[in-house]
Amino acid sequence: MSEKKTNRRDFLFTATYAVGAVGVGATIWPMIDQMNPDASVKALASTEVDVSSVDRGKTITVLWRGKPVFIRRRTQEEIAEAKSVKLEDLKDPQKDEDRAKDPEWLVMLGVCTHLGCVPLDQKGDYNGWFCPCHGSHYDISGRIRKGPAPTNMEIPKYEFVNANTIKIG
Amino acid sequence: MSEHEYTPKSKVGKWFNDRLPLLTLANHLTDYPTPKNLNYWWTFGGILTFCLITQIVTGLVLAMHYIAHADMAFDSVEHIMRDVNYGWLIRYIHANGASMFFLAVYIHIFRSLFYGSYKSPREIIWIIGIIIYLLMMAAAFMGYVLPWGQMSFWGATVITNLFSAIPLVGEGIVTWLWGGYSVDNPTLTRFFTLHYLIPFLILGLVVLHIWALHVPGNNNPVGIDIKKPSKDTVPFHPYIVIKDGFALLMFMIVFAFFVFYTPNILGHADNYIEADPLVTPAHIVPEWYLLPFYAILRSVPDKLLGVVAMLSAILILAALPWLDTSKTRSAVFRPLYKQFYWILVADVLILGYVGAMPAEGLYLLVARVATAYYFLHFLLILPVLGLKEKTLPIPLSITDPVLGGSSNFSTAKNQTKIE
Numbered sequence: 001m002s003e004k005k006t007n008r009r010d011f012l013f014t015a016t017y018a019v020g021a022v023g024v025g026a027t028i029w030p031m032i033d034q035m036n037p038d039a040s041v042k043a044l045a046s047t048e049v050d051v052s053s054v055d056r057g058k059t060i061t062v063l064w065r066g067k068p069v070f071i072r073r074r075t076q077e078e079i080a081e082a083k084s085v086k087l088e089d090l091k092d093p094q095k096d097e098d099r100a101k102d103p104e105w106l107v108m109l110g111v112c113t114h115l116g117c118v119p120l121d122q123k124g125d126y127n128g129w130f131c132p133c134h135g136s137h138y139d140i141s142g143r144i145r146k147g148p149a150p151t152n153m154e155i156p157k158y159e160f161v162n163a164n165t166i167k168i169g
Numbered sequence: 170m171s172e173h174e175y176t177p178k179s180k181v182g183k184w185f186n187d188r189l190p191l192l193t194l195a196n197h198l199t200d201y202p203t204p205k206n207l208n209y210w211w212t213f214g215g216i217l218t219f220c221l222i223t224q225i226v227t228g229l230v231l232a233m234h235y236i237a238h239a240d241m242a243f244d245s246v247e248h249i250m251r252d253v254n255y256g257w258l259i260r261y262i263h264a265n266g267a268s269m270f271f272l273a274v275y276i277h278i279f280r281s282l283f284y285g286s287y288k289s290p291r292e293i294i295w296i297i298g299i300i301i302y303l304l305m306m307a308a309a310f311m312g313y314v315l316p317w318g319q320m321s322f323w324g325a326t327v328i329t330n331l332f333s334a335i336p337l338v339g340e341g342i343v344t345w346l347w348g349g350y351s352v353d354n355p356t357l358t359r360f361f362t363l364h365y366l367i368p369f370l371i372l373g374l375v376v377l378h379i380w381a382l383h384v385p386g387n388n389n390p391v392g393i394d395i396k397k398p399s400k401d402t403v404p405f406h407p408y409i410v411i412k413d414g415f416a417l418l419m420f421m422i423v424f425a426f427f428v429f430y431t432p433n434i435l436g437h438a439d440n441y442i443e444a445d446p447l448v449t450p451a452h453i454v455p456e457w458y459l460l461p462f463y464a465i466l467r468s469v470p471d472k473l474l475g476v477v478a479m480l481s482a483i484l485i486l487a488a489l490p491w492l493d494t495s496k497t498r499s500a501v502f503r504p505l506y507k508q509f510y511w512i513l514v515a516d517v518l519i520l521g522y523v524g525a526m527p528a529e530g531l532y533l534l535v536a537r538v539a540t541a542y543y544f545l546h547f548l549l550i551l552p553v554l555g556l557k558e559k560t561l562p563i564p565l566s567i568t569d570p571v572l573g574g575s576s577n578f579s580t581a582k583n584q585t586k587i588e
Contacts, residue, residue, distance in 0.1 A: 032345075035359065041349045061447055066351030068447045114472055116330040117323060117449040133327060133453045134467055135528055150472045 046169030068110035114149035202402035204389035212416030237361035239354035242317035271458035285498030308367040318440030392499030401567040460524030468536040494555030
């Protein structure tokens, strides 16, 4: 016991454990990864939306990757309101300019960042969205103002294909 | 447990038993010495076994008709209700059976809390029980998702999103659980698979639960060890079998009342609307048996901390044998603990009530106070009480107070009144 010498057997044990661990890992990983989004789910990555019929002050909801996306054509007052908010009043500080490329169009995931419910349009203390599940209030820029949600509603990747069409994803 | 060695009478029996001692096991189960002072609160173990078997049998039948696909699940449930012979009955038994299962498990758990059944040497029985309870919640939650109604869909969304509170890897875990970017068909099919699997895991744990129980034997209302098996115990069969059977009959009357007279009262009307990923119901509530924990989740204004509080509220139970420092098991001999016990019962009922109400105003305030008290009970009151409380004298044996003549007779009389 006093002197521990690495011998041939120790080497064999260590090598066997190492190979065994790699083998177990390589066997388990496919079992875990099969639960991740599959190729057919990933293939539905983008959606094009015709927004020509959306009036000012109205929101449409479209489905993208199984989630609702709010597209709101904001009025001048709403844009002014969104821009006037001081960053220090925000829980998750973000400028309105960073959220809406074209200030008239707010495109965001209609998913509450708390636990994933769909917030209600034009409700709540901040004239924006209100989540009925656990009471999160969002402003007209979709930023969290009050309630348990930790962050602003997410802005997906999107672009204007032309004046009337938005491509999400 | 039996002191004597069992030998089957017949030659064939002996031959078989020497090779696989099943008859020895059966003999152990029938002769198993049970404290003779067990009251009706001890019959819920048997009732729970019945509930588990009921859920497995009715679930098996439902699985023959149900289709686990986002486009067809809702219609297949209606098909079961309208077209399948006795489908309505089997589904109502299964749906209400879940509620009955939880009703029984809560009584079973609170029985343990009152009589100190979780204390040494029964900690492992208790912890296995908590694991069973966690699995029950998982099974109930996934089962509720299968009809693919509005509450199914949004309940699944909210509960799976709890994992997104985990820093860094949370979002990845949620996507992995969903198998997509929202709750959808891949989520439904895996929930169905797991919902089918979990009852069998529970069945295995129930075997361990009973095995662990049969090592020290049952706790009992006075909470003292069996001193003399011949005097303090009765054999499981026929005494306990008959008593459990009678209690089970009473329980089945309640069960049948729900199934036949108010089969939907414990469910939510919104779940008869097919799942719509674009519209969240105005008021999301879980099933009644999860409401206290839901109230705890909502009472914390921070996402991560809310989730942590909710999970802790359940997991804290596993630490109970070490949080309760009192050497006396039964609340019968703990005058202060008995009062705090009933306050805890009231506290959990209040949490359940506010969990069903909107999280605002007075409800939110009450939920916060009740949540704080819940943790206070386990983390402060129990450890301190065990050291400070002056307990009443414990009888010398189970038989002692019944036969009288001992110095503890008056204690025993009081105790009978309480029960």
